[in-house]
Amino acid sequence: MAQAELAIRTRGLSKHYGRVTALADLDLDLAPGEVMGYLGPNGAGKTTTIRLLLGFIRPTAGRAEIFGTDCQRNPDITHRRVAFVPAEASLWPSLTGAETLHLLGRLHGQADSSYRDELIARFDLDPSKKVRAYSRGNRQKVLLIGALMTRAELLVLDEPTSGLDPLMEVAFRHCVTEARERGQAVFLSSHVLSEVEALCDRVVILRDGRVAESGTLSEMRHLSAVTIEATFAGEVPDLSTVPGVSGVVTEGHSLRCQVAGPVQPLLTALANAGVTRLLVREPSLEELFLAYYGQSVPSEGVAGVAG
């Protein structure tokens, strides 16, 4: 694919604040029609990346392009093809929802009014209310509708569903799926791992400002440990000396662990211990994510990444 056709292309993109590295040597490619999940804990550099792409802050090194145009030199050109949803839903409190959407459409220069009305219905928004009377979730809806109604070729979404209820999250997923089908590229920074798992073609995981892992989910699963859950008739065996085993969690006569590399040593150990039930599955995105941060999944469900 020619470079000029990429929705986002960064090379060596870096941002330092004094001695603090917010982002280091980021190489990123996002093609049209692709949805990329951008993951990382708080402070990993996700929002810094987005603010660099939008030209809000200047890189210390490297460059970023949107559809082949430099983000820093010509932000007003690149922004014609971009719509943005920030993480903080800070809007003008004296304007109503309808006035805000009108303004956002005029600022961007293009807005599909029939699609806007459809989105207002889908997201169940009362546009006659003033922004200061909206809940956080409703303010987030205004921003989502404002971005989606432009039908921009690139959607840059920074934690777009924070504050939305589950029904609205479903509506959001439908909208992103439709956008991808129309050929729009989506750059999705999110803490909701199930959302990323459901929507994204590729995932990039950041750690301390650097890319810790990237690829499709299946690629990442192949590179990662598989999860094994086993139940025993008697005592749970000690697997601490078995090669490749990590993240062992025991509960009564059951255990769960991850194994990387050859599984033969683990299967031998389980068989010798009298395993009565065995379940092998690929790791979820949540498990992959936590594995990159050196944590195991707690025995009870984890809704998302802390913070």
Add this chain to the structure above:
Amino acid sequence: MPADAVVAAPARTGRPVPLLIARYTAERSLRSGALWGCVFGVIVASSALSYNRIYQTSTERQRLAATFGVNHAASALFGPAPELQTVAGFTVFKVSMLLIIIGAIWGLLTSTRQLRGDEDAGRWDLLLGGPTTRARAVGQVLAGLGTGATVIWAVTAVLTMAVGRSSAVHFSVTASLYFALAMTASAVEFLAVGAVTSQLAPTRRQAAGYAAAFLGVSYGLRMVADAGPGLHALIWASPLGWLEQLQPLTGPRPLALIPVAAFTAALAALAVLLAGRRDAGKGMLPDRNTRAPRTRLLSGPTGLTARLALPAALGWAAGTALAAVLIGTIAKAAGATIEGSERQVFSRLGAPGSGAAAFSGIAFLILAIVIAFQAASAVNAARDEEADGRLDHVLAAPVSRSRWFAGRLLAGIAALLFSGIAAGIFTWTGEAAQGGGISLPAALDAGLNIVPPALFALGAGALAAGCWPRRAGTVVYVVLGWSVLVQFAGGFAVQNRWLLDTSLFHQMASAPAVPPDWQVNGILTGLGLTAMLLGMRTFRHRDLQGA
């Protein structure tokens, strides 16, 4: 105290900390109270110590007393001037109205910020989530704010006592304590005013606006009352008038503290009562949260700026116009007393000449200060757009930074010109109603003459917003605060030409007492515009910075 410390404190002890909100509020207001106490004390000290140096002979002192002691123009602007032949009378006349106004502004801004501002930002919900009620929480905040006001009083009193020990000044301890009380009581009064408007209005901006309007009316009533003997009874209708009646250092009347205390206590009780009867996040006054869309002006960044800035611009212009009408109405009567040797003293204040024109010259100086603060307000409003993240929505669209920045500056310049023209037209209107002599072109010239210092202030703020965005407000307020201080000190005491030249307002000719100096105005405007362009250039190339 940081917010997390507030949350963490009960966990350490295992039970709620008593008066936690009051302590939290007190800690937040202590620093600004100490700072403003120092400012008050320095102003008082510089005034008292300068008297003997400037007015060295008994003849000069008697002339000063004869000039201002019966001058209604000076009384209307600065309050009565008894015993100007003494350092005590001079100090009261020179600093009291300035400190009373500063104290009132501190009070209303502090209470609306800590009550309604915290509520707007959602921090109030955190406090109300603890073991308290809305009414008790407001009561505790008021107690905490009272601590801040007490610090202003204490610091002012200590510095006044320190300067009072000088043989040239000689203020007793009791007189110093009472003087400091009279100077800082306006802060307490307007803390209570702000507390009530915070219950009435749905937003901090509106709450501050209502309280500022109340301050304007109070000042206007006092001004009319002091302009001539016929309306002097009106002094008791103004909370600022009560403070004037305290007469510290010259003829103390502690009984005048009764209306001050009663007013403050009544408003504080009303604020607590109203807080218990309204929903958190709402005001008592009706506020329509829904309406049909009004998309006028919402067509781009400049239109948005105009739409957002219009209410504030109209408010400032209305306040300026009201003050101008009052000035025009009393100019003839007040100016009639400026004759003979009094001209020299008025000249020191920046307005040579006699009659209504000289009075108006000084009055326009005060209007110049007002609209310079309007410029500071415009700088802060622009900075808030960036700090709160709303600018992100504009700049994420195909809108250049220069376009947005230039739009904000153009809106600011237009608003300042509007206020200046309103000052000229309404002063002329007031004078014409009294058969005064100032012509409409001269009044308009005087109105436009007060705009260049404000344009310079806007430029300084724009440059600071470009270079040090988080300090932009501080920079412009320091420039204005210094200019006001030097201008008023220069009017009575400071003789150093270099020092006087550092004041923006000293550069301005006191039209209509003298013709505007358009050359100086051009230089001030040119410097302001240059600073704006530099600020815009810097803004284009820097990182956007949040709060």
